[in-house]
Amino acid sequence: MSVHTLRIDEKDVSARAGQTILEAASENGISIPTLCHLEGLSNVGACRLCLVEVAVVGGGTRLAAACVTAAAEEMVIQTDTDRLREYRKMIVELLFAERNHVCSVCVANNHCELQEMAVSQGVDHVRYDYLEPRCDVDLSHPRFGLDHNRCILCTRCVRACDEVEGAHTWDVSGRGTLSRVVTDLNAPWGASETCTSCGKCVMACPTGALFHQSSTVSEMIHERTRLSFLVDAREKKQWHA
Amino acid sequence: MDLHFQGPEASAEERAAVDGVLRDQPAHRDLLLPALHAAQDRFGWVTPGALDYICRRLSVPPAEAHGVVTFYHLLSLEPMPAAMTHVCDDIACRVQGAERLCDELARRLGPEGEGGWKRSPCLGLCERAPAAVVIRAGAAPSAFAVAPASAEAIATEPEEDFTAFRRSVPREGGRLLHRIGRVDPSSLSGYLESGGYAGLRRAIEIGPAAVIGEVSASKLMGRGGAAFPTGRKWEAVARASARPHYVICNADESEPGTFKDRVLMEGDPFAVVEGMTIAGLATGSERGFLYIRGEYPLALRRMAAAIESARAGGWLGRDLQGSGLSFDIEIRRGAGAYICGEETALFNSIEGKRGEPRNKPPFPSEAGVFGKPTLVNNVETLVNIPLILRLGGEAYAKIGTSASTGPKLFCVSGHVERPGVYEVDFGATLGELIAMAGGVTGGRRLRAVLLGGAAGVFVGPDQLAMPLTFEGTRAAAATLGSGVILAFDDSTDLGDILLRIAAFFRDESCGQCVPCRVGTVRQAELLHRLRSGCLIGDLATELALLREIGQVMRDASICGLGQTASSAVESALTALELLAGPEPRS
Numbered sequence A: 001m002s003v004h005t006l007r008i009d010e011k012d013v014s015a016r017a018g019q020t021i022l023e024a025a026s027e028n029g030i031s032i033p034t035l036c037h038l039e040g041l042s043n044v045g046a047c048r049l050c051l052v053e054v055a056v057v058g059g060g061t062r063l064a065a066a067c068v069t070a071a072a073e074e075m076v077i078q079t080d081t082d083r084l085r086e087y088r089k090m091i092v093e094l095l096f097a098e099r100n101h102v103c104s105v106c107v108a109n110n111h112c113e114l115q116e117m118a119v120s121q122g123v124d125h126v127r128y129d130y131l132e133p134r135c136d137v138d139l140s141h142p143r144f145g146l147d148h149n150r151c152i153l154c155t156r157c158v159r160a161c162d163e164v165e166g167a168h169t170w171d172v173s174g175r176g177t178l179s180r181v182v183t184d185l186n187a188p189w190g191a192s193e194t195c196t197s198c199g200k201c202v203m204a205c206p207t208g209a210l211f212h213q214s215s216t217v218s219e220m221i222h223e224r225t226r227l228s229f230l231v232d233a234r235e236k237k238q239w240h241a
Numbered sequence B: 001m002d003l004h005f006q007g008p009e010a011s012a013e014e015r016a017a018v019d020g021v022l023r024d025q026p027a028h029r030d031l032l033l034p035a036l037h038a039a040q041d042r043f044g045w046v047t048p049g050a051l052d053y054i055c056r057r058l059s060v061p062p063a064e065a066h067g068v069v070t071f072y073h074l075l076s077l078e079p080m081p082a083a084m085t086h087v088c089d090d091i092a093c094r095v096q097g098a099e100r101l102c103d104e105l106a107r108r109l110g111p112e113g114e115g116g117w118k119r120s121p122c123l124g125l126c127e128r129a130p131a132a133v134v135i136r137a138g139a140a141p142s143a144f145a146v147a148p149a150s151a152e153a154i155a156t157e158p159e160e161d162f163t164a165f166r167r168s169v170p171r172e173g174g175r176l177l178h179r180i181g182r183v184d185p186s187s188l189s190g191y192l193e194s195g196g197y198a199g200l201r202r203a204i205e206i207g208p209a210a211v212i213g214e215v216s217a218s219k220l221m222g223r224g225g226a227a228f229p230t231g232r233k234w235e236a237v238a239r240a241s242a243r244p245h246y247v248i249c250n251a252d253e254s255e256p257g258t259f260k261d262r263v264l265m266e267g268d269p270f271a272v273v274e275g276m277t278i279a280g281l282a283t284g285s286e287r288g289f290l291y292i293r294g295e296y297p298l299a300l301r302r303m304a305a306a307i308e309s310a311r312a313g314g315w316l317g318r319d320l321q322g323s324g325l326s327f328d329i330e331i332r333r334g335a336g337a338y339i340c341g342e343e344t345a346l347f348n349s350i351e352g353k354r355g356e357p358r359n360k361p362p363f364p365s366e367a368g369v370f371g372k373p374t375l376v377n378n379v380e381t382l383v384n385i386p387l388i389l390r391l392g393g394e395a396y397a398k399i400g401t402s403a404s405t406g407p408k409l410f411c412v413s414g415h416v417e418r419p420g421v422y423e424v425d426f427g428a429t430l431g432e433l434i435a436m437a438g439g440v441t442g443g444r445r446l447r448a449v450l451l452g453g454a455a456g457v458f459v460g461p462d463q464l465a466m467p468l469t470f471e472g473t474r475a476a477a478a479t480l481g482s483g484v485i486l487a488f489d490d491s492t493d494l495g496d497i498l499l500r501i502a503a504f505f506r507d508e509s510c511g512q513c514v515p516c517r518v519g520t521v522r523q524a525e526l527l528h529r530l531r532s533g534c535l536i537g538d539l540a541t542e543l544a545l546l547r548e549i550g551q552v553m554r555d556a557s558i559c560g561l562g563q564t565a566s567s568a569v570e571s572a573l574t575a576l577e578l579l580a581g582p583e584p585r586s
Helices: A021-027 A082-098 A113-120 A156-165 A200-204 A226-235 B012-022 B029-043 B048-058 B062-071 B098-109 B162-167 B188-193 B198-206 B208-218 B230-239 B260-267 B269-283 B297-312 B343-350 B379-391 B393-397 B430-436 B470-475 B494-508 B514-532 B539-556 B560-564 B567-574
Strands: A003-008 A011-016 A051-055 A061-065 A076-078 A144-147 A170-173 A180-183 A210-212 B083-088 B117-120 B132-136 B142-146 B245-251 B285-292 B328-333 B374-378 B407-414 B420-425 B446-451 B457-459 B484-489
Touching (some): A003 A021, A051 A082, A082 B539, A156 A170, A156 A200, A170 B062, A200 A226, B012 B029, B012 B048, B029 B343, B142 B297, B188 B269, B188 B297, B198 B208, B198 B269, B208 B230, B230 B269, B245 B379, B260 B269, B269 B285, B269 B297, B285 B297, B285 B343, B343 B374, B374 B379, B379 B407, B420 B430, B430 B484, B446 B494, B494 B514, B514 B539, B539 B567
Antiparallel strands (some): A003 A011, A144 A210, B132 B142
8 A cells, every 4th residue: 555755734744545634634643623524424625624735836835625635745734824724713703604603502502513613713703794594493303403593504414314324315405605404305304205313414413403302402412423433334344442 | 225205296298308308218317407407498497296207217316306406597496487588687788788677577577586587697698788598498498599688579589590690700700700600500511611620630630649739739728717728638638547538518608798609609519519529539538518508598509400410420429430430429408507617516517416516636637527537628729629730739829929829719798889709819908809899889988897707807997908818917917717808988887796796606606615605695795885885893894804705715715616706806996996985977
């Protein structure tokens, strides 16, 4: 197996052929913020929080999404520059202002990746006024609920349902800021005939958009590592403790 | 996959409409978009029964099909009037009375939507603004453009007369435009008699490596907007080891202000076929796709007829002209999405998915459509290919300047006397192009020019000496983009134009990546605030925020849409000093 040597944040690291910058960094203890990425699912590079600066021959850098960019020989990468911190902060602010995120009454309060990201990126206020779109809540499923007010369109649910469960109950409808996740032909979730009620979408959700019906404020704890456990068990025959 | 369906049983009519395109072909999911078009064409909307039947026949999960239908503006999941008039209210039509037309339609027919008309982004008919495209669903569906459009004119389909194209190409002659309006575009023999297929004959004679050598020697740069050296692209695809290879002609011309590709396809369709065929032979591809935007009904008919005639004449299909080589072209119709002109979004659209761009790398030459090496070229780029083979690459490279070779088409519209497609050798200045088009209408003063389309930049009248070459525009921090020259006189409300541009990007963003999805909304909203004077904080804070949003979109977005969504706005603020003081009133 061929191995690449590259430099991340002034540290020489090696990466196996086919590994992404994100994988190479995390194996070497360098953490890069991510939101749409989830171990066990394919990567889409949509949230843009994992952007890193890659040096370009002849000077300067280009921005690349670490989750979808392959590590290559002699790459020189910076993961935490002023410019990147600035953009990450803006992206988190843009997400907060897009829908109606009210942490204090959210089922995922204190267990929310968007909230954690805001804290880690130093977002203490949002400079944009809130768009306050009208969003629906779907409580038609007997066990789970969907609150579009808290959805950040990371598409983890879509990928978990398609790639791990194989049901493809979820997809994204519409486009631009009017995009919404939908079940089947935009039927109420409870009426979906493809849904197996496995709950993998709920496990994957980074925020309180998908939740167990019984949970109230701060009670929704997502089991996000369960998906990579399942995928590794199925594909690599490795059962992590 | 174990699919569950829940839709209503499809009626015989619904099944017949879908079966008409799927026939007895095996279930390839890349037929999803053609099948959805069939339902839309037959009923005026994608009915639940038809959608359910399509999902079953193609094994597509219902959620995914729903996602695809709702992605495209020309497809509807709601009942719609069988005849729908799409009225362009974009930049070029806006300065020629599009709003008055919309008002009149609202008065006569009723509100947008239920009245059988709706607003549309640029329809690519800018030289005959204001424009409309009428799409009629039914057992015998039809679609036609009406331009200039009026409330009366949209009622009848205009007669097709190819000599009418001379209006769109005001100057006679030219190397690329010489057949338009003069040679019957439906006649293969007319094409052959006017020098057609000489390029392909030579390509067959000299072989793929020498063809790529000629294209490289010509120093041809892609004409779609990104200006990538065409020869390098061809070589990369030809060399790729994975098979099969594909050639795609990107005819999803949707950049506001651009109409040259439409004029080429409508007026000289065989040249596009010839260019694609040469590209196929050179890159070892036997299958080509022509992806043509859904708002170009006449170009679609002309291209389909040309492909049919070329096949019948032995210029497409197996064993081209006895050479032993094969190449054929399949047309794919877009369904109303600007983003599908981005090459990787175009791949997804052909594959029957939502037209969302992919992250690059991998580049199309390694993994393009269906994950295979793919060559994507713009219509104008491909029309240059037969010319290069006829003249020879080196001779072609002597046309124009040393860094920008060959002839170039410009789409001149807005406030000029004779809007149309103009062909010049690279090197002409902006002022010369505007003078060619008869200067500013009514002898008024020029206020600004939008260069390169909505994704381009504004320049002021002090820039008329700028040579319209790749290097000349770069030096002036401008761009050629897709060859748009949209002129505005001193009576234009430029603030209104900026709002339309911002709304365009907001409406056309696919929504996949955060900076573009949310940034385009914030940009539009900020411009509204600046225009109305209802600022949050002071002007300086608002302008700083606008610039920051522009910067994050430019640097952090996945594709060119987000990366250029702030370009025109920013240039208006700097080059035109739009918000620096009160607008000069005439």
